[in-house]
Amino acid sequence: MPPVPAGLSEWxxxxxxxxxxxxxxxxxxxxxxxxxxxxxxxxxxxxxxxxRQREEMRELRSDLKALGGKVDRLVETLAAKAP
Known part of the structure; x- marks a missing residue:
């Protein structure tokens, strides 16, 4: 086996x-x-x-507005029937 050169072993x-x-x-x-x-x-x-959440919120807001209108009509009807 040949000896390893000195420079190679240092590097x-x-x-x-x-x-x-x-x-x-x-x-x-x-x-x-x-x-x-x-x-x-x-x-x-x-x-x-x-x-998706923004779209769902838009849908919920529109549903809430529709529900608010229905509640207003219901209250008006009940108020008209009250003595």
């Missing part, structure tokens, strides 16, 4: 450290990208939910 450990750091940095970047995608998906879901 081996730092090279391994740099390689490990690069791998960890790549994995961290992928995880951050995945989290950012998840956050974007949650924002989209939240916007859709808010839009």
């Amino acid at each position: 081996f450990a730092p090279g391994v450290y740099v390689g490990v750091v690069v791998l960890l940095f790549g994995a961290l970047n992928k995880r951050i990208d995945d989290l950012n995608k998840r956050i974007d998906d949650l924002r989209d879901d939240l916007k859709a939910s808010e839009a």
Whole structure:
């Protein structure tokens, strides 16, 4: 087995450290990208939910106005019948 050149053995450990750091940095970047995608998906879901809630509130308000009119007519009818 040929001997390892002196310069190679001096650079081996730092090279391994740099390689490990690069791998960890790549994995961290992928995880951050995945989290950012998840956050974007949650924002989209939240916007859709808010839009549905706004539509439901519009419907409830219109129902409430219609009910208010019916209550007014009922009160007027009862007031007219009262002595």
